[in-house]
Amino acid sequence: MGEHPYHEWFGSPELCPALYIQLAKPQDDEPFLELIAAFDTGAPLTAIPLTYKDKAQLIPSRPVKVKWAGYPTERVSAYIVKLTANGYTPRLVEVIYDPNHTEYALIGRNLMKYWYATLKGPERILEITES
Numbered sequence: 001m002g003e004h005p006y007h008e009w010f011g012s013p014e015l016c017p018a019l020y021i022q023l024a025k026p027q028d029d030e031p032f033l034e035l036i037a038a039f040d041t042g043a044p045l046t047a048i049p050l051t052y053k054d055k056a057q058l059i060p061s062r063p064v065k066v067k068w069a070g071y072p073t074e075r076v077s078a079y080i081v082k083l084t085a086n087g088y089t090p091r092l093v094e095v096i097y098d099p100n101h102t103e104y105a106l107i108g109r110n111l112m113k114y115w116y117a118t119l120k121g122p123e124r125i126l127e128i129t130e131s
Contacts, residue, residue: 043108047098
């Protein structure tokens with residue numbers, strides 16, 4: 001189990017649940033990216049900023065349909081990455097590139113399905129236990 005204090009968010013008047021995540025290619029141990037990610041229970045997929053696309057050099061796994069504001073098309077490519085968050089078990093998950101956010105990622109339900117998460121609002125703590 002881990003407890004993570006809410007994060008001071010970019011331009012938001014309120015702190016929010018967030019984690020630092022590390023992403024690696026499925027076959028690699030060394031991450032190509034480490035950044036803060038908002039815990040977004042409304043996001044079906046995990047999304048990382050589009051600005052990292054060239055650095056990551058990931059190979060698309062399949063097209064997925066998205067209905068999020070800011071995407072130029074209804075279908076985008078999904079990519080498989082090995083994602084680790086604050087020392088939790090690395091998981092292979094699909095990510096998409098997000099053209100809307102440049103400084104942070106979103107942790108979606110496809111990663112949350114591995115965790116029991118409790119938001120302790122008054123204490124401003126995100127508590128995670130792995131399933």
